[in-house]
Amino acid sequence: MNGAGGATDWPERLYTALKRADVRQVGYVPDAGHARLIARCRADPDVNDVALTTEEEGVALAAGAWLGGERAALLMQSSGVGNCINMLSLARACCFPVLMVITMRGEWEEFNPWQVPMGSIVEPVLKLCDAEIYRARVPEEVDGLAEHAACRAFEHERIVALILSQRLIGKKVWTK
Amino acid sequence: MSLSRRAAMAALVRDRGEDLLVVPGLGSTTWDLAAAGDDPRNFYLWGAMGGAAMIGLGLALAQPKKRVAVITGDGEMLMGLGALATIAAKRPRNLALIVFDNGVYGETGGQPSHTAHGVGLADLARAAGFADSIDVLDAPGLAGLAERLRALSGPLFACVRIAADESPRVLPLRDGVALKRRFRAALGLKP
Numbered sequence: 468m469n470g471a472g473g474a475t476d477w478p479e480r481l482y483t484a485l486k487r488a489d490v491r492q493v494g495y496v497p498d499a500g501h502a503r504l505i506a507r508c509r510a511d512p513d514v515n516d517v518a519l520t521t522e523e524e525g526v527a528l529a530a531g532a533w534l535g536g537e538r539a540a541l542l543m544q545s546s547g548v549g550n551c552i553n554m555l556s557l558a559r560a561c562c563f564p565v566l567m568v569i570t571m572r573g574e575w576e577e578f579n580p581w582q583v584p585m586g587s588i589v590e591p592v593l594k595l596c597d598a599e600i601y602r603a604r605v606p607e608e609v610d611g612l613a614e615h616a617a618c619r620a621f622e623h624e625r626i627v628a629l630i631l632s633q634r635l636i637g638k639k640v641w642t643k
Numbered sequence: 644m645s646l647s648r649r650a651a652m653a654a655l656v657r658d659r660g661e662d663l664l665v666v667p668g669l670g671s672t673t674w675d676l677a678a679a680g681d682d683p684r685n686f687y688l689w690g691a692m693g694g695a696a697m698i699g700l701g702l703a704l705a706q707p708k709k710r711v712a713v714i715t716g717d718g719e720m721l722m723g724l725g726a727l728a729t730i731a732a733k734r735p736r737n738l739a740l741i742v743f744d745n746g747v748y749g750e751t752g753g754q755p756s757h758t759a760h761g762v763g764l765a766d767l768a769r770a771a772g773f774a775d776s777i778d779v780l781d782a783p784g785l786a787g788l789a790e791r792l793r794a795l796s797g798p799l800f801a802c803v804r805i806a807a808d809e810s811p812r813v814l815p816l817r818d819g820v821a822l823k824r825r826f827r828a829a830l831g832l833k834p
Binding site: 491492515517518519520521523524525526527528529530531532533534535536537539553554556557560561562563 | 664666686688689690691692693694695696697698699700701702703704705706709723725726728729732733819820822823826827830832
C-alpha cells in the first residue's frame with residue numbers, strides 16, 4: 468500500500484513535519500533515498516531548495532539562514548555526514564541550529580561494501596560533534612521523531628540528526 | 644601598484660546604509676572588516692574556512708530585501724569552490740561575493756595560494772555561471788565595485804587584487820554566540 472499510513476509514505480510524513488516546523492530552506496546533495504522528499508521541496512514555492520555540491524555547504528547555508536531568521540534543513544546520505552564534520556564546528560561555536568535528515572547506507576542488505584566504512588561510523592562521529600541523534604527504524608516512528616528533532620534543533624539551537632535506517636528506506640536495486 | 648586591503652575594505656563598507664549585511668572570511672578579511680569599524684551587521688568568522696560564501700547564500704535567501712556581501716580571501720574561497728556552482732545555480736540577486744586576492748595564505752606564513760600559480764577566481768566564477776564576474780585591479784575599479792555594491796543586482800562576483808603585505812591585526816568580538824545574537828537583533832529578530 469502506498470496510501471496514507473502505508474509503509475512507503477514516510478517521505479510525505481517528513482515533508483509535512485518540515486512544513487509544520489516552518490522550514491524555508493532545504494539544502495541537499497541528490498540522494499535516491501531522499502528523492503521523493505527532494506521533489507516535494509522543489510515543487511514548493513515557499514521552500515528555497517538549494518542543491519549543494521557537497522554536504523558541508525549545507526551546514527554553512529543553515530547558519531546563514533538562521534542569521535537571517537529562517538529555518539533550514541539538510542538532506543543527505545550517510546556518506547555525506549563525513550563531509551560535514553569540520554563545518555559543524557561553526558554550528559557548535561555559535562549554537563546554530565542544524566537539522567540533518569540522514570538516509571543510511573552500509574547497513575541492512577547493503578550490496579556495495581564501499582558504503583560500509585562511513586555508514587558504520589555515522590552515529591559515533593555525530594556524537595563527537597555534540598549532535599543529538601534520533602533514529603527511525605520503521606515508518607510509524609518518522610512523524611514523531613521528525614517533530615521532536617525539529618523542536619530540539621530550532622527551539623534549542625542544537626545540531627540534530629534524524630537518521631533513517633536503511634531497512635526503512637528499502638534496498639537499492641542493482642540488477643534490472 | 645596593488646590595492647591596500649584595508650583601504651579596499653573601507654571603500655566597500657563606507658556609507659553602507661541600513662541594508663548591507665557583511666560576512667568576511669576567517670583571518671585577514673575579518674581583521675580588515677573590524678578595522679573598518681565594528682557593526683552588529685557584520686558576522687565575523689573565526690573559523691568555518693570554506694564556508695563564508697554559503698553562509699552568505701543562506702542569509703541572502705532569508706533576507707531578500709537586504710544586500711549581502713561576502714568579502715573573503717583567496718585561500719578561504721579556494722577551500723569552498725563548489726559554492727561558486729551552488730550560488731550561480733541559485734542566482735540570488737542580493738548577494739555579492741568579493742574575494743581579496745593576494746596570492747598568499749597570510750595567516751600561516753605567506754605560502755603561495757593557487758592564484759599565485761595562475762588560477763583565476765573570476766574566470767572560475769564565470770565558468771560556474773556567474774554572468775557578472777569581474778577583476779578589480781586598481782582604484783577606479785574598486786570605486787566601480789563599491790558603486791555596484793550600493794545598487795546591487797547580483798549575483799555578483801569580484802576578485803580584488805590586493806597587495807600581499809600584512810596589516811596589523813584588529814581583532815573583533817570572538818564569542819560566536821554573541822556575534823550571532825547581536826546580528827539577529829540588528830535585523831529585528833529574536834536574538
